[in-house]
Amino acid sequence: MDDRANVTHDDTLLTIGAFAARARLSAKALRLYDRLGLLAPAHVDEATGYRYYRAGQVERARLVALLRRLDMPLARIAEVVHAGGDRAAGLLDAYWADVEARVAGQRTLAEYLRGRLTGRDSDVYGKFAVETVDVPEQVVLSESRHVLADELPTWIAASLGRLEEAARDCGGVTAAPFVVYHADVSAESDGPAESCVPVADEAAARAWSEERGRTRRTRVRVEPAGRLAYTRITKAQVAFPQILAAFGAVEEWIAAQGLTVTGPCREVYFADWEAAGPEDPVCDVAFPVR
Structure with missing residues (x-):
């Protein structure tokens, strides 16, 4: 007024x-x-x-x-x-949720940087619990792109959204979506990265890709069965560069166990990203191993 x-x-x-x-x-x-x-x-x-x-x-x-x-x-x-009124309170709540998410991310970044500055990276890595899991063969719809680190969050959200929508015509989503890094993604290096959504019907997926997937270069491939070494991280820990601590922790654990990395690293997104809070687990940082 x-x-x-x-x-x-x-x-x-x-x-x-x-x-x-x-x-x-x-x-x-x-x-x-x-x-x-x-x-x-x-x-x-x-x-x-x-x-x-x-x-x-x-x-x-x-x-x-x-x-x-x-x-x-x-x-x-x-x-x-x-x-005014309840709507104003809702806008305040939304702003404060953004603040808490940013602070949580900055906190994990400070911990990561402290370890690097002091040369005690292992102290940081020790905060991550690493386990292994056997994953069955999966048919996936995928979309690849060369992308820098600051572009990655937006691209991941958009590409996984497109693939999950496409999965409705391919028998549905059968497992958690994941993003594979075929080369380094950083402020200077642009990957490429590959978003993947497991689907139920390979024939339908190939038909969809042939008919409607060319614009985004969507393809269908079979992800072989194997074992993943992984650590589970929170939404606040997903942001770059603090997520590098999680990758480092898994790599150090793999070496200590005498295992061999057999494929590119990945992030497995098993939770509802929008509904999750900064401290909620949302992602597994993983390497295929044998």
Whole structure:
């Protein structure tokens, strides 16, 4: 609602200085909030350009200030203050969930970097429990792309979404989707990476790929049965580069056990990514071994 609406200039209005003191904000901040549509003056004198505020606007001014203390960007503050009620609370909840996810990711990154800086990588690796699992032969729909590390999260989500939708015409998804790294993916190296979704009906999958998969170079292949050495990680640990600690831990465990890596490393996504919180397990970092 426009704070200027239906207001007359009378003695109940506060100058910007008086209002700033009452709201515990600076006049500079109030001018910025006005420019961004967060807190408009109740009245602006046409002759002098002086801004005046109602005492009743103090609550909104303090709300804006408190949201800023959460480091909320001004554009998101505008959404909150204009929403009001339960919707505003929901927007705040969504923002804070993003903050917690970012902090959780930064925490795991700090642990990873601490190990590298001190030369005690093994201390970091020791926090990961590594196990093995036998995986049966699987028919997979796959999509490959050369992709850099900062592009990877968006591409993984999009490609797995496309493949899971295609799987509906191929007998359905039979196991957790996974992403195979055929070469290094980093800020400088672009893989390629391959998104894979196991499906039930090989013939239907090949027909789908031939008819509708050419745009994305979707292909069908058979993933052979084998054994994976893996460690389970949380959503916060999936982000690059902290996920490298998980890969390092599995590689160190494989060497210690006298096993041999037989194929490219992978990430197996067994949980609902959107529903998971930062500390929820979502992914297995794995290597095929014998």
